[in-house]
Amino acid sequence: MAQARTITNPALAVRTRARSQISEKIFWYLLLCLLSFVTILPFLWIFLTAFKGPNDAVYSTPPQLIPRDPTLANFVRVWNQLPIGRFFLNSITVAVCTTGFNVLVTSLAAYPLAKMKFPGREAIFYLLLATLIVPAQLTYIPSFILAVNVFHYYDSLPALILPNISSVFNIFLLRQAFKTVPNDLIDAAKMDGASELRLWWDVLLPVVRPSLATVAIFTFVNSWNDFFWPSLMLHTREQMTLPVGLAALQGMFTSDFRGVAAGVTMTVIPILLFFIALQRQFIRGLAGAVKG
Numbered sequence: 676m677a678q679a680r681t682i683t684n685p686a687l688a689v690r691t692r693a694r695s696q697i698s699e700k701i702f703w704y705l706l707l708c709l710l711s712f713v714t715i716l717p718f719l720w721i722f723l724t725a726f727k728g729p730n731d732a733v734y735s736t737p738p739q740l741i742p743r744d745p746t747l748a749n750f751v752r753v754w755n756q757l758p759i760g761r762f763f764l765n766s767i768t769v770a771v772c773t774t775g776f777n778v779l780v781t782s783l784a785a786y787p788l789a790k791m792k793f794p795g796r797e798a799i800f801y802l803l804l805a806t807l808i809v810p811a812q813l814t815y816i817p818s819f820i821l822a823v824n825v826f827h828y829y830d831s832l833p834a835l836i837l838p839n840i841s842s843v844f845n846i847f848l849l850r851q852a853f854k855t856v857p858n859d860l861i862d863a864a865k866m867d868g869a870s871e872l873r874l875w876w877d878v879l880l881p882v883v884r885p886s887l888a889t890v891a892i893f894t895f896v897n898s899w900n901d902f903f904w905p906s907l908m909l910h911t912r913e914q915m916t917l918p919v920g921l922a923a924l925q926g927m928f929t930s931d932f933r934g935v936a937a938g939v940t941m942t943v944i945p946i947l948l949f950f951i952a953l954q955r956q957f958i959r960g961l962a963g964a965v966k967g
Contacts, residue, residue: 718943724936725749733932749937756934759941761913762920769835769905769916770898776840777894778887785846786875789853790861800850803843812903819907834908835916839898845890852886853879888953896946917942 720740724733728744753759787793788800818838828834856879864878880887902918909915921938 725940749933762917766917773898781845785849852883
């Protein structure tokens with residue numbers, strides 16, 4: 676009997692542990708599904724409202740989520756009322772140029788902070804990190820004065836690109852990624868006669884490609900969604916980016932929430948597609964930075 680108990684008890688413990696793990700997984704999946712639904716619901720409502728026809732209720736009890744008379748007229752009306760194509764072109768130009776320059780500059784700054792030894796390296800790095808506690812709003816007044824009186828790029832796209840060619844957070848992220856690269860790999864390249872610039876370009880950047888993608892996504896999304904600084908710098912409609920240009924919807928379509936929803940959808944969809952295309956590199960890049 677004692678032997679039978681010793682055989683049965685471990686089997687029972689294994690089954691109990693398996694049931695507990697299954698129950699825990701079900702709980703977490705249900706919780707994540709609930710949080711995902713709460714997060715997605717506002718955008719889903721905006722997205723479906725953009726396709727509602729004049730006979731579909733925007734505000735009703737109970738709320739009407741699915742349009743009974745779907746139409747693209749809301750998008751056409753917004754497109755005809757505003758130069759949306761020009762806004763898209765300006766936003767893409769600013770976002771692409773800002774992302775390219777930011778990735779280049781921050782990766783060049785992160786490499787010596789991660790792999791080169793020189794006096795004051797740690798002090799410089801922590802001073803850079805200290806700037807993260809300064810609210811960005813405090814820098815807008817001096818930045819505006821510099822843009823207008825010194826650099827003279829007021830009401831132009833360079834006014835949105837040049838102030839954002841570097842980011843302390845991106846330097847930190849890439850520094851952590853560079854630190855994960857084995858020093859043996861760098862030493863081997865140095866023995867072959869590679870210069871520091873060649874090391875950065877041919878050795879380090881290919882290894883930390885997921886982190887570069889993460890930095891690119893962060894920078895592109897921030898540049899695409901930025902509103903306050905472009906609203907300060909851009910005043911002619913030909914120079915406006917999409918968020919600033921679509922602010923006119925608040926006045927032109929005050930009583931037409933379907934038009935406002937169409938404009939919001941046109942702004943958000945490109946960002947969603949961009950993130951979906953690069954989400955794997957985004958996750959891998961964040962994981963590499965955390966490990967570093």
